Amino acid sequence: MVREDFGQDFQWGVSSAAFQTEGAVDADGKGSSIWDTFTGRKGKIKHNYHARVANDFYNRYQEDIALVREMHIPNFRFSLSWPRVFPNGIGPENPKAIAYYDRLIDYCLEKGVTPWVTLYHWDLPQALQDRGGWTNRNIIFWLEEYAASAAKHFGDRVQHWMVLNEPTVFTGAGYFFGVHAPGLTGLRNFFPAAHHAALAMGRVGRLLRSALPQAQLGSTFSCSSIHPFSSKPRDVRAATRADALINRLFIEPLLGLGYPIADLNALQGMEKYMLAGDDQSLPFDFDFIGIQNYTREVVKHSYFVPYLRARLVEAKKRKVEAVTEMGWEVYPPAIYEMIKKFSAYPNIPKIYVTENGAAFPDEVREGSVRDPLRVQYLGSHMEQVLRAKQEGCNVQGYFVWTLTDNFEWAEGYHPRFGLVHVDFETQQRIVKESGRWYGAFLSGQ
């Protein structure tokens, strides 16, 4: 497999996110986010880690963009911190934050790296959470105001925009299971949060299209291919329900197909939060969708899981060849299956894989990091992307998660996903073997 196999126009990149990397949580007038609050709550994050410094990307962005360049990676996807730009969520902008993102974008361009911007990668301003956050329908107006400001300031230089990162994860983990910020639980939080997130994609998509008619607009979706534990009909039905929740909940309303209620009756509860006209405002014709895949899930029927009546059978309880440090099975065909699944929707726009990667227990030895498992993981997943492309799927890009080891949410700093190792004591960076391998692949050497 060589770069040319994917074609000249195929977009190669690496992804990251503000809260996971920037640190500088109260520098230059930044407001507080729900993740600042959540990381301050005892027991919420492994080892009670916080992200007050993280990778210090706020101060070290030049060094990190230089590494992107050194690895011959043409595209860098990052997110803006909403509470940095709007310390109170809405109201006056923070000029120092605008100046910071101006510098970052300019530096990318100066280095020949194309910036791709995600508006919302989970760090909601705490001031807005105090008013209900995603459960408050006004979030759509708040997000529009923030998006309009970002478009006004950065739209002259940023051509690729993503509205939300993984709505299933931030509404599920943050508003149902309570394991991510803001730590809320139950369907009474999840349903309104999910419906408002689904509406926000279309509303902000329309706003950006009118503000930036030339830009490429998208939103990103987490997905895992779902396999039934056995061929027993009840396991097969459980897998269908899990698929409706994990893979279909946000993409289908966006494509005008409505929520997948027929395959997961519990989703009827969403209707309570739908107002007249919502059916018409959910769909939007994005220029691309970002799919983010790491593994597959094996699903079994369970009477003990309310609503879903299905449970995931953990990889460690199955006979699997390999797992990552997140406990996720290494299963490269999953990414192929997901590209095929999304490609089968009518009117699907072009697909970019906006995240794929793996955490392994890397070690620094004599100043370098050998990570053959990550090289193997990335290579085998890229082969599956190529397979889908060769079978006619309109997949036009691949972004590795992630540039540098960083703050992995509730897991803290131990799962290391980066192409670049970070010593969090000294902030020293070392390009891993996988980073050099990706660079060699991209440069054709």
Ligand code: IFM
């Ligand atoms: O680190 C996360 C990222 O923020 C969203 N997608 C999955 C990654 C790995 O868990």
